[in-house]
Amino acid sequence: MPDIKVVPLGAGQDVGRSCILVTIGGKNIMLDCGMHMGYNDERRFPDFSYITRAGRLTQHLDCVIISHFHLDHCGALPYFSEMVGYDGPIYMTHPTKAICPILLEDYRKITVERKGETNFFTSQMIKDCMKKVVTVNLHQTVKVDDELEIKAYYAGHVLGAAMFHIKVGTESLVYTGDYNMTPDRHLGAAWIDKCRPDVLITESTYATTIRDSKRCRERDFLKKVHESMDKGGKVLIPVFALGRAQELCILLETYWDRMNLKAPIYFSTGLTEKANHYYKLFVTWTNQKIKNTFVQRNMFDFKHIKPFDRSFIDNPGPMVVFATPGMLHAGLSLQIFKKWAADEKNMVVIPGYCVAGTVGHKVLSGQKKIELDKKSIIDVKLSVQYMSFSAHADAKGIMQLIRQAEPKNVVLVHGEAGKMDFLKQQIEKEFGIGCFKPANGETVCMETIPTIAVDMSLALLKRKVMSLEKKDAKRAKLSPHNNHLPVQGVLVIKDTSVRLVEPAQAMKELGLTEHKLRFTSSVILETTVPYHVFIEKLQSQLERLLPNYPVQRVAEGCLSVDDSVLIKISPSSDDVTHEASSCTALVSWTLQEEELGSHVLSLLRDRIIRPVVSLDESSV
Ligand SMILES: [Zn+2]
Numbered sequence: 001m002p003d004i005k006v007v008p009l010g011a012g013q014d015v016g017r018s019c020i021l022v023t024i025g026g027k028n029i030m031l032d033c034g035m036h037m038g039y040n041d042e043r044r045f046p047d048f049s050y051i052t053r054a055g056r057l058t059q060h061l062d063c064v065i066i067s068h069f070h071l072d073h074c075g076a077l078p079y080f081s082e083m084v085g086y087d088g089p090i091y092m093t094h095p096t097k098a099i100c101p102i103l104l105e106d107y108r109k110i111t112v113e114r115k116g117e118t119n120f121f122t123s124q125m126i127k128d129c130m131k132k133v134v135t136v137n138l139h140q141t142v143k144v145d146d147e148l149e150i151k152a153y154y155a156g157h158v159l160g161a162a163m164f165h166i167k168v169g170t171e172s173l174v175y176t177g178d179y180n181m182t183p184d185r186h187l188g189a190a191w192i193d194k195c196r197p198d199v200l201i202t203e204s205t206y207a208t209t210i211r212d213s214k215r216c217r218e219r220d221f222l223k224k225v226h227e228s229m230d231k232g233g234k235v236l237i238p239v240f241a242l243g244r245a246q247e248l249c250i251l252l253e254t255y256w257d258r259m260n261l262k263a264p265i266y267f268s269t270g271l272t273e274k275a276n277h278y279y280k281l282f283v284t285w286t287n288q289k290i291k292n293t294f295v296q297r298n299m300f301d302f303k304h305i306k307p308f309d310r311s312f313i314d315n316p317g318p319m320v321v322f323a324t325p326g327m328l329h330a331g332l333s334l335q336i337f338k339k340w341a342a343d344e345k346n347m348v349v350i351p352g353y354c355v356a357g358t359v360g361h362k363v364l365s366g367q368k369k370i371e372l373d374k375k376s377i378i379d380v381k382l383s384v385q386y387m388s389f390s391a392h393a394d395a396k397g398i399m400q401l402i403r404q405a406e407p408k409n410v411v412l413v414h415g416e417a418g419k420m421d422f423l424k425q426q427i428e429k430e431f432g433i434g435c436f437k438p439a440n441g442e443t444v445c446m447e448t449i450p451t452i453a454v455d456m457s458l459a460l461l462k463r464k465v466m467s468l469e470k471k472d473a474k475r476a477k478l479s480p481h482n483n484h485l486p487v488q489g490v491l492v493i494k495d496t497s498v499r500l501v502e503p504a505q506a507m508k509e510l511g512l513t514e515h516k517l518r519f520t521s522s523v524i525l526e527t528t529v530p531y532h533v534f535i536e537k538l539q540s541q542l543e544r545l546l547p548n549y550p551v552q553r554v555a556e557g558c559l560s561v562d563d564s565v566l567i568k569i570s571p572s573s574d575d576v577t578h579e580a581s582s583c584t585a586l587v588s589w590t591l592q593e594e595e596l597g598s599h600v601l602s603l604l605r606d607r608i609i610r611p612v613v614s615l616d617e618s619s620v
Contacts, residue, residue, distance in 0.1 A: 025168025035075030067177020095160025156180035181397030200407035204415030
């Protein structure tokens with residue numbers, strides 16, 4: 001049996017460093033190529049030596065697919081392509097291709113320029129890596145080669161995030177990447193065809209969360225910001241231009257309106273320019289509300305939120321500021337943080353992850369004194385809040401996607417082992433399909449059942465439909481799989497086409513004449529009447545016993561039932577005018593009339609006929 005193999009190099013029973021190897025129909029594909037935010041050493045990248053210890057990587061891998069721009073899904077890509085040496089194609093959507101290098105460059109700067117690491121990928125390597133990228137549009141089938149094709153579906157989550165349907169022959173697989181089944185304030189909900197893949201590889205970050213946890217986090221966030229305002233504190237929200245900044249702005253704007261708050265909210269101008277640029281460029285990837293907004297006004301045209309000027313840093317009184325970059329490693333967000341950190345009335349809300357080594361990471365890990373360089377040390381007295389607003393599917397959403405796609409097997413990645421167990425049980429119970437949760441380096445093999453598409457002739461189809469309407473109808477209703485009724489015909493394989501046709505049509509096409517195979521059995525029938533009378537009696541008896549079939553005399557001493565089963569009766573003695581003591585009946589039929597033929601034979605053989613003949617005889 002053919003099978004599909006899945007082995008995670010990263011994100012196996014873990015969140016971070018997403019990298020999954022898949023073997024399907026003889027093709028090897030790498031799904032995502034991420035880095036782990038929790039490590040500084042070699043564990044931050046997947047162990048690519050697993051793919052091959054000898055020979056060139058490109059020969060072992062048919063393509064790499066990147067689901068979205070988050071670093072835990074693409075952070076190892078330049079290392080893999082430019083330093084490990086993968087030369088093949090890399091597929092991603094247009095927004096991912098536009099935003100991915102900005103994040104990679106940020107990440108490189110922090111690692112090399114701030115932390116002084118050597119042996120890391122360079123800016124040039126990021127550029128060279130991006131040259132190997134082939135972009136894909138949503139719902140566009142892209143042929144990687146003659147046999148392998150991929151198709152992207154909308155995943156929500158972040159701008160440009162996609163799920164991928166991968167197909168080789170009749171085998172197929174879906175990789176979700178990170179996705180969100182409910183629309184948020186700026187993106188739509190993930191959606192996929194009922195594509196019935198053999199395997200669905202899904203993230204399971206919020207595998208045990210059923211209720212709407214995002215609402216709770218949002219309420220929590222608003223409550224904390226409001227409390228700070230009441231205390232007269234200042235709130236800094238360091239953001240990445242294309243993360244959740246837009247969502248948080250919309251959230252605060254509506255809250256300010258509702259609560260009638262007066263404290264100013266600001267955003268750094270760099271943020272609006274970058275965000276507007278990308279949202280305008282990829283407006284088709286956002287939700288309907290944003291699309292409409294763009295027609296009427298600018299993304300950041302808010303009533304309560306105003307552009308920030310550096311001179312506002314020292315303004316008295318409460319305020320909220322959105323500033324880039326998100327990890328507090330440079331620029332305006334770090335500048336503001338330095339000014340505000342020492343006041344315990346203030347608060348910093350970090351809405352996403354921070355790479356190890358950044359000020360953001362140090363703040364989150366609870367450091368109270370942060371050394372920027374030899375001269376400046378920041379005293380951290382303000383309140384620190386971490387609130388992940390990243391949009392992932394919860395357990396309900398994951399079940400909904402499974403219902404949508406109808407896979408034969410599910411593989412859970414990008415989640416914690418314990419939480420996966422809960423979800424695995426749910427999936428097995430509700431859908432009765434296999435569910436796996438491989439650890440990193442552990443291979444899962446899933447058998448696939450090959451299917452062959454066959455064109456069916458119209459005549460055959462009509463006959464099947466008619467038979468369904470008649471005698472098979474009852475059986476069809478009883479069967480749980482109404483579409484699995486057997487169909488008989490002749491399979492004609494010509495070049496690459498496979499067709500099921502009526503036998504007569506097949507013979508005509510192939511220039512063959514029919515070779516008929518008939519079964520013949522003989523029965524000795526005893527009788528007391530003359531031969532010709534016996535035949536007449538036999539005919540009338542058969543007519544009575546087989547009321548639905550015409551019984552005819554077709555030749556001297558020869559009867560036919562339903563024009564198909566033949567009965568030839570020969571007298572045992574040569575003298576046909578005299579009463580014979582016995583006759584020999586030869587009953588013959590073709591394979592197609594097996595049922596009727598053997599029935600007629602059994603009627604004769606079981607002597608059902610003869611006593612009746614005798615009875616009749618006496619009544620004449
Ligand atoms: Zn993500």
